[in-house]
Amino acid sequence: MKQVEKTGRTVEEALELALIEMDLTADQVTYEVLEKESKGLFGFGAREAKILVTEIEGVSHETVTVPEITPELYELEDSLLIEREKKSKDKPKDKAKDKSLDTPKTKSEPAVVKQDKAEVKEPAPAPPGESAALVEQYVQSIVKGIGVDALVEATETEDMVEATIQGEGMALIIGKRGSTIDALQYLASLALNRGQNQYMHVSLDSENYRQKRQQALESLAKRMADKAKRQRKDIMLNPMNSYERRIIHTSLQKDPLVSTRSEGKDPYRKVIIFLNR
Numbered sequence: 001m002k003q004v005e006k007t008g009r010t011v012e013e014a015l016e017l018a019l020i021e022m023d024l025t026a027d028q029v030t031y032e033v034l035e036k037e038s039k040g041l042f043g044f045g046a047r048e049a050k051i052l053v054t055e056i057e058g059v060s061h062e063t064v065t066v067p068e069i070t071p072e073l074y075e076l077e078d079s080l081l082i083e084r085e086k087k088s089k090d091k092p093k094d095k096a097k098d099k100s101l102d103t104p105k106t107k108s109e110p111a112v113v114k115q116d117k118a119e120v121k122e123p124a125p126a127p128p129g130e131s132a133a134l135v136e137q138y139v140q141s142i143v144k145g146i147g148v149d150a151l152v153e154a155t156e157t158e159d160m161v162e163a164t165i166q167g168e169g170m171a172l173i174i175g176k177r178g179s180t181i182d183a184l185q186y187l188a189s190l191a192l193n194r195g196q197n198q199y200m201h202v203s204l205d206s207e208n209y210r211q212k213r214q215q216a217l218e219s220l221a222k223r224m225a226d227k228a229k230r231q232r233k234d235i236m237l238n239p240m241n242s243y244e245r246r247i248i249h250t251s252l253q254k255d256p257l258v259s260t261r262s263e264g265k266d267p268y269r270k271v272i273i274f275l276n277r
Contacts, residue, residue, distance in 0.1 A: 002055040007048045008219065010037055016216040017223075018053040020238075025171045029053050131192055131200055132156035135163050138191050139184060139204065148173060159199075161192065165206040174209050181206060182241060214247055221251035224273050225258045234274040239264070245271050 002022050008014030011033055019026060030053075037049035132154040140152040143165060150167030165173055165181075174181045185204035193199055203210070220237075228235045237248065248271045249260050260273050 003052065005034070005050065005052050007050045008037075009048055011049045011051060013216065013219055014049050014051045015053065016212060017220060018051065020177065020216060020220060022053065022055065023176055024055060025174070025176060027171050029055055131161050132163070135161045135188050135192055135202060139163060139165065139188050142184060142187075143173065160201045160203065162203045163188070163205070165204070170206045173206055178209060178213060181209065182243075213244070217244055217247045218251045221248045221273075225252055225255055228258055228273045228275055232275060234272055237271045237273070239268045239270050241267065242269075245269065248273075 002024070004018050004022055006014045006018040006021070008017055015026070015031055018031070019029070022029070032052045032054075033049065034052055035047065035050040038047050136152050136154045139154075143150050143152060148167065148169050150165050150170070150173065152163060152165050154161050154163035156162075172180070173184075175183075181204055185202055188204060189200075189202040192202055224235045224237065240248070245262055249262075252258055252260050252273065257276055258273055259276055260271055262269050262271055264270050
């Protein structure tokens, strides 16, 4: 049974920091408030909240089975981007001289991939203005397939699709440290951008998880920087994806006493906070 004591500017922040350290979700723990936060008087006597967080014994650690974001997936996305750039450079400037353009246009059909004699249909490239609908349908089909009753809604800008998942059991969709929702976001990005000339980013969120996670990581970065200063040694954080590492780097880039660097290979790449000497 895991148990940890944490402090934070608020009880909510302390709980989020504890969940990050324990690698658990909010429905897998209970907590006791040892001290409530206080702003003090004119800045004097201020104190942070302190809580004791305990893992619930016998709680199910059920997770959604989705493909792990492995180095191969990163390489696949890179290859899609390189191929798209190559097509853009090789595109003939004089359309009149391109005989291939004389071929009558046909309606776009879903690509068919043959694998072990079974046909797997991939999403057809989204027509202009319909990227949000494609992401909605794709993520909705996965969510429905794993038995979660939820609604997926997406909006589209020039270079991004922002989607949210709402419903019951969102802790299952988010996963530990957002691992499940990150995987779903990555797969949705690959599905959307396959066969497209212009790359579009996909942001997938649920219960405002992204903002809460960012705030928790920013607080974690400052606390670990203070620890590095006090102990005068390098501090290595847990493995994070590129988005979360960027939050850590950005949070500390204006601190004159410490710097950050990343080491290792995805998905085990870590941020190290070290003193400027």
